[in-house]
Amino acid sequence: MDKGGNEMAGKRREVTRRRFLQISGATTAAVAGGLWRTERSVAAGGANLTLAFWNGLTGPDGRVMEGLVNDFTSEHKNIKIEQQQMIWTDFHTKMLTAVPAGQGPDVAIMHTYEVPRYVEVGALTEFTDADLTALDLQQKDFNPKAWEGGIYRDRRYSVPLDIHCMCMYINNPMFKAAGLWDGGKPRVPRTMEEYLATAKALTKGDQFGVGWLQRGVAWPFQMFLWQNGGDLFNAGGEPTLDTPEAAEVAQFPQDLNKKYHYTAEGITSTADAFRTGKFGMVMHGDWNIPAFVAAKMDFTVARVPVLFKKRVVWAGSHQFYLPAQRRPDEAKRQAAIGFIKWISDHSLAWTQGGHIPARTALAKTPGFQARKQAMLVDDTSFWRFMPAVPKILVEESTLPVALEKIFLGTATAKDALEAVNAEIKRARL
Amino acid sequence: MRAPSVAGRSAYPASRPSAARPALSVEQRRDAWAAYLMLAPYVVAFFVFMVAPSVYGLYLSFTDYRLGAVRVHWIGWENFSYVLTDPQFQTSAKNTVIFVLESTPVLIALPLLLAVALNRGMPLRDFLRGAFFLPFTLSVSVVSICWWWLLDANFGPVYFYLKQWGFHPPAWVANAGLAMAAVVLATVWWTSGYNMVLFLAGLQGIPLHLYEAARMDGAGGWRQFWAITLPLLRPTMLFVVVIQVIASFQIFGQVYVMTGGGPGDSTRTVIQHVYETAFVQQRMAEGSAAAWILFVIILIFSLAQFKFLSGHTEY
Numbered sequence: 200m201d202k203g204g205n206e207m208a209g210k211r212r213e214v215t216r217r218r219f220l221q222i223s224g225a226t227t228a229a230v231a232g233g234l235w236r237t238e239r240s241v242a243a244g245g246a247n248l249t250l251a252f253w254n255g256l257t258g259p260d261g262r263v264m265e266g267l268v269n270d271f272t273s274e275h276k277n278i279k280i281e282q283q284q285m286i287w288t289d290f291h292t293k294m295l296t297a298v299p300a301g302q303g304p305d306v307a308i309m310h311t312y313e314v315p316r317y318v319e320v321g322a323l324t325e326f327t328d329a330d331l332t333a334l335d336l337q338q339k340d341f342n343p344k345a346w347e348g349g350i351y352r353d354r355r356y357s358v359p360l361d362i363h364c365m366c367m368y369i370n371n372p373m374f375k376a377a378g379l380w381d382g383g384k385p386r387v388p389r390t391m392e393e394y395l396a397t398a399k400a401l402t403k404g405d406q407f408g409v410g411w412l413q414r415g416v417a418w419p420f421q422m423f424l425w426q427n428g429g430d431l432f433n434a435g436g437e438p439t440l441d442t443p444e445a446a447e448v449a450q451f452p453q454d455l456n457k458k459y460h461y462t463a464e465g466i467t468s469t470a471d472a473f474r475t476g477k478f479g480m481v482m483h484g485d486w487n488i489p490a491f492v493a494a495k496m497d498f499t500v501a502r503v504p505v506l507f508k509k510r511v512v513w514a515g516s517h518q519f520y521l522p523a524q525r526r527p528d529e530a531k532r533q534a535a536i537g538f539i540k541w542i543s544d545h546s547l548a549w550t551q552g553g554h555i556p557a558r559t560a561l562a563k564t565p566g567f568q569a570r571k572q573a574m575l576v577d578d579t580s581f582w583r584f585m586p587a588v589p590k591i592l593v594e595e596s597t598l599p600v601a602l603e604k605i606f607l608g609t610a611t612a613k614d615a616l617e618a619v620n621a622e623i624k625r626a627r628l
Numbered sequence: 629m630r631a632p633s634v635a636g637r638s639a640y641p642a643s644r645p646s647a648a649r650p651a652l653s654v655e656q657r658r659d660a661w662a663a664y665l666m667l668a669p670y671v672v673a674f675f676v677f678m679v680a681p682s683v684y685g686l687y688l689s690f691t692d693y694r695l696g697a698v699r700v701h702w703i704g705w706e707n708f709s710y711v712l713t714d715p716q717f718q719t720s721a722k723n724t725v726i727f728v729l730e731s732t733p734v735l736i737a738l739p740l741l742l743a744v745a746l747n748r749g750m751p752l753r754d755f756l757r758g759a760f761f762l763p764f765t766l767s768v769s770v771v772s773i774c775w776w777w778l779l780d781a782n783f784g785p786v787y788f789y790l791k792q793w794g795f796h797p798p799a800w801v802a803n804a805g806l807a808m809a810a811v812v813l814a815t816v817w818w819t820s821g822y823n824m825v826l827f828l829a830g831l832q833g834i835p836l837h838l839y840e841a842a843r844m845d846g847a848g849g850w851r852q853f854w855a856i857t858l859p860l861l862r863p864t865m866l867f868v869v870v871i872q873v874i875a876s877f878q879i880f881g882q883v884y885v886m887t888g889g890g891p892g893d894s895t896r897t898v899i900q901h902v903y904e905t906a907f908v909q910q911r912m913a914e915g916s917a918a919a920w921i922l923f924v925i926i927l928i929f930s931l932a933q934f935k936f937l938s939g940h941t942e943y
Contacts, residue, residue, distance in 0.1 A: 296693035299698045464802035467888070604892035607891050
């Protein structure tokens with residue numbers, strides 16, 4: 200390995216001054232030409248080019264993105280978009296092998312917390328101020344949380360597409376039947392007390408007040424940990440799940456299950472928990488909305504309650520990234536930025552996927568206000584994103600296991616959290 | 629009559645020492661080349677897609693490689709000691725052994741029973757052979773999703789009827805023992821047909837005159853099974869047991885789809901651990917080390933089986 204490195208260094212030293220001037224001259228010309236070409240091509244249809252666009256949008260929102268891409272290409276006949284959608288794990292595997300090999304896409308969508316590994320290996324390029332001003336993408340046009348999310352270690356690696364956040368799904372018929380209905384609206388619980396009382400009123404025979412997912416994701420836990428004043432990681436990027444705040448939050452789902460019996464065991468998917476109409480309230484991400492709309496369910500989307508000390512709402516953001524290229528092609532880069540700008544401008548359509556547009560102006564349009572998730576924007580100042588720390592992926596894959604044990608009562612909150620904390624701490628990242 | 633030879637081991641003792649083999653004639657040599665040529669597509673694919681990545685994985689398991697890294701460093705046995713002392717790996721290894729112990733006996737006994745039953749003349753025999761083999765042609769995700777839906781405690785028909793009949797079993801995805809049982813059930817339904825076909829082939833290799841002689845001596849069905857069928861199936865049995873144990877050690881799809889390794893980590897298996905470490909957590913080197921540890925475990929089990937189950941089968 201080291202030998203290879205020395206050889207590389209040796210070769211680099213062999214580059215003569217003349218050769219260097221040739222290369223840099225050619226690059227400058229290419230950049231200038233590229234800029235000129237792109238300006239023309241995006242505006243008036245110049246040289247044809249193909250952009251590879253990868254993302255992990257395999258849910259209903261994937262189809263929405265396909266529609267947007269089709270609209271883009273029919274307006275820009277000279278740009279071909281080769282979109283690849285794959286599940287997120289495969290996406291990262293492919294990205295992190297393809298980009299270092301010089302085979303990465305021209306533009307990609309990822310979540311903000313997934314960035315550390317990419318930056319560590321130099322797989323992303325920065326958006327310069329010139330990029331942003333050229334495309335008139337400005338801070339004032341974006342939701343501040345989403346805009347900040349594009350910055351990692353003081354550098355801007357991405358431009359936001361959307362925000363998605365936790366919400367509460369309300370089963371309207373069950374609320375009506377339980378007398379939790381006022382003036383054409385469900386009486387949405389806002390505090391722990393109200394939440395438990397509502398869950399109790401909804402629980403009857405084979406129906407449960409709460410559809411609490413037994414497994415899968417740790418997001419509600421993360422949100423309530425923040426509500427309870429705790430956190431996932433300390434400033435050094437090491438886990439802090441072995442705290443009393445965390446134990447208290449993890450205990451809550453176990454109580455819902457074992458103490459109050461307001462939820463059933465064995466629910467492993469939000470869709471099942473909600474679509475079958477056996478559960479009155481389900482807490483999950485707003486991206487489930489299209490599935491419930493498609494299933495013609497009678498439901499309400501509500502803001503999550505404050506079950507602990509203060510209001511914090513779990514949120515995330517899909518953002519556009521420009522992966523590093525072995526042979527940077529300024530024309531392609533500019534076309535990619537133009538594509539990002541176009542999708543951002545048209546991201547009202549994207550809200551069909553249940554998301555909230557990152558562009559504040561779009562969030563105020565009647566088109567968005569008519570959407571089920573419209574009122575979730577009121578949580579803007581309470582949104583909190585998962586932290587972009589290297590160990591977040593270990594946390595995401597191990598914490599749900601511990602939470603499931605606690606939920607089922609096969610481990611105490613303290614023991615399971617201490618074990619998972621040790622596991623994350625142990626990971627050599 | 630030729631007994632099936634197993635993994636390069638003939639059921640017959642070698643009749644002549646290989647050192648004294650006469651030189652091949654031109655014709656024989658041409659035949660040999662033709663044979664190698666016909667084997668080539670498989671052998672090439674085997675080396676390119678199986679051997680090379682495995683060897684590369686072995687190399688990676690001694691390095692600090694993580695997804696995205698351009699350069700790697702040799703770190704010796706560090707990954708192996710990390711994995712072996714990892715409580716999650718230990719749990720996964722324990723669960724895998726439990727799955728092997730629970731699934732293998734059923735996956736030997738049931739197909740053998742089916743093979744013996746379907747080896748005699750009976751109505752619908754060919755249809756039944758096909759029917760029992762059919763599940764094996766399905767993909768693991770199809771099988772797992774079907775069983776998951778059938779067995780779902782809140783929405784599936786099985787629990788629905790159990791409740792109608794007054795039984796109230798705990799949700800299987802919430803119960804460690806039942807979750808493993810459900811995975812075993814799906815696996816048995818899925819792969820029994822394959823072992824059945826292997827046993828059928830073995831059964832058809834047993835000379836019928838042995839049964840005739842046994843009948844003349846007054847041996848009944850059971851006696852014939854124990855005295856003729858089972859001993860003469862030994863090479864097939866060795867093959868099936870070894871292949872089955874290897875397959876069971878590599879359980880992943882059913883668990884990943886049906887239980888996700890849960891409840892908690894009670895059905896988490898080694899391959900799932902490898903997948904999550906290497907791909908989800910992007911720690912390729914540790915994942916490779918875990919995979920190679922599994923390989924060594926499988927190798928030890930396979931060698932032990934050869935030792936205990938092999939031997940001469942003489943007619």
